[in-house]
Amino acid sequence: MTNNHDNLPVAEPIADPGHPEHHWRPTDVDDKAEKRAERQVSTFFVLSMISAVAFCVAYFTIEPEDTFMGLGAMNVALGLALGFAMLFIGIGVIQWARKLMGDQEISELRHSAASSEEDREATLAALAQGLEESGIARRPMIRNTLLGALALAGVPLIVGLRDLGPLPGKKLEKTIWRAGTRIVNDVTGRWIRPSDLEVGQLVNAEPEGLVENLDPRTNPEDLEARGVEVLHGHELIAEKAKSAVILVRIEPKDLSEATDNWGHEGILCYSKICTHMGCPIALWEQQTHHLLCPCHQSTFDLADKGRVVFGPATRALPQLPIEVDRDGFLAARSGFLEPVGPSYWERNAPSYWKDREPK
Template sequence: MSTPSHDGGHDEPVDENLPERDDLYANPGLPEHQWRPTDVDPKAEKRAERQVATLFGLSAICTVLLVVAYFTVDVNDTVGNLGAQNLTLGLCLAGALLFLGFGVIQWARKLMADQEIVEYRHPAASSDEDRAATLEALSTGLAESGIGRRPLVRNSLLGAVGLLGVPAIVFLRDLGPTNAQVTKAQPYPGAGLEHTIWEQGMRVVRDVVGTPIKPGDLQIGDLVNAEPEGLFKSPWDGEPLEGLALQVGKSKGAVVVVRMEPDEIIPGKGRENWSVDGILCYSKICTHVGCPISLYERTTHHLLCPCHQSTFDLADSAKVVFGPAARPLPQLPLAVDSEGYLVAQSDFTEPVGPSYWERG
């Protein structure tokens, strides 16, 4: 037989012998639960506990070895083309995290509650009853994890995770000496966060070649990358800086020297005599995250950082006109020595580079 449709035609034939539709989708139910060996055998359960605790213990051992390697493996040693210390630290940290992960997985597979649960879908906005049920389920899950009645697993887990904080504290040594330590025992010129190698009377020299600069060497619109002469002639012994002292001196002492029309300069308060015939000098280190910058737009006197597009107006005390940088570039006060070369009147009057916790 067939049933008439609303448009005068007929729908598809209907077999009257078919059962009701609800019978076609009967609930198949859940398969019979298969118990794990640790659920029915106390010996297997204890063995699994020892396995988990062993994995957490191996994680703790790797963490201890990580700290030991930091102090005992020479930073200059190599294994093939790799640094021995970095390789050792990496392997120890990988082992600590790997064994910790294996332990948690083994714990979940063999010791946590093993029950099938059916949860029906619900609207996006849960009711108060559902929220209360969720909190109850979380409490039940914590109880079923067995952490309260398995002190061996709990204590080994807490020990392994707690030890992972030790390397983070130890590695803070690589941040270098504090300002107080530097002040007490100056290991090299310009050490510390607050000072650079610049000092009164130090000449401004061209980057790489180290030749001093006279005002007449620069034309309107020129921008020159420069360094303190102290990198090439130490203020201590007259010899070129080397190694760590050289790298620190360059990283904080690098500057840009720019020349513009004197009447285009808007000097900051107290900086009226910091320029020489329209020549200004600023730190080359961006105050956002410390990228070196020298992308200059001579018509607007804007200096652009290529990393995150912070833009500084060199004609107006290098104030930030765009981008994420929060501070102007530090300005180096300039003068001319008896031989006509550009020199610094003093060190920078504020720390160079990115902001940090002690920078006002």
């Protein structure tokens, strides 16, 4: 055959080669072989369940400092147990498909994307046929062991959540700030006097008592007398994250009365954590007295109790009431009177807002 325009040969359509001759498997014709294969598949699923249980046992019985051939014994045991739990499920499913599920080859012609009602019915019928050929309804041993293996495979994941640490409870509602806690520069660790701040200036700060940032003039006996707790390790990291604050100095005439009552000569202290998603904030607009969150552009008016003037945040930025202590340094008059950090439904409850004046 040739092309009418260019007299080029045109290939003939490829003939349908058909399906190769089907060869029956031993499990298709021998009941004993079928039962033996069923037991093999179930055995793999049972081994998966045992491996999942072994993961939990290793997690709670092996000490983190134990070693095995120079490696952490717990990590080796957990890795092997979880790996075998997944491996045995995979092997069992493969053996099930190879030896017990239907293996007749079928072909399907291409059709348009929009299926007809007849095609949909045919698809559902094919699915039903596949379920029937899998034998899951008439092979309870395989079905039950598979369900058990899949159920227990999730247990190691749940147990592993324990390593995320204890639930926070109400720890997020309290910080290290309390009456008399001095405010220190978060870079130098030095106490701050009112004279150190100029109008329009913003300083990133934190509470004293974080061991990595103690003022060199610190007297341990004075810390103890003032009830300052010096933190170390993970406690230090947790408190440093949620107790971070900013100090700003604004002309007192620009402040609302309620805002000025919590500050000292125009010096105000606010939480550094955005009440929307918990991002750290430090983008300061001196002329407008606005503090902008870089993550989602929530904007807070620091001259008016940190109220939200723009963006997705729904809660004002928590303000820390401050004073000047007997030695002339800026210190907290009390802790935060509302939770710092991102908002959630409980933080809109009236109980969080009933004590809005510093004690």
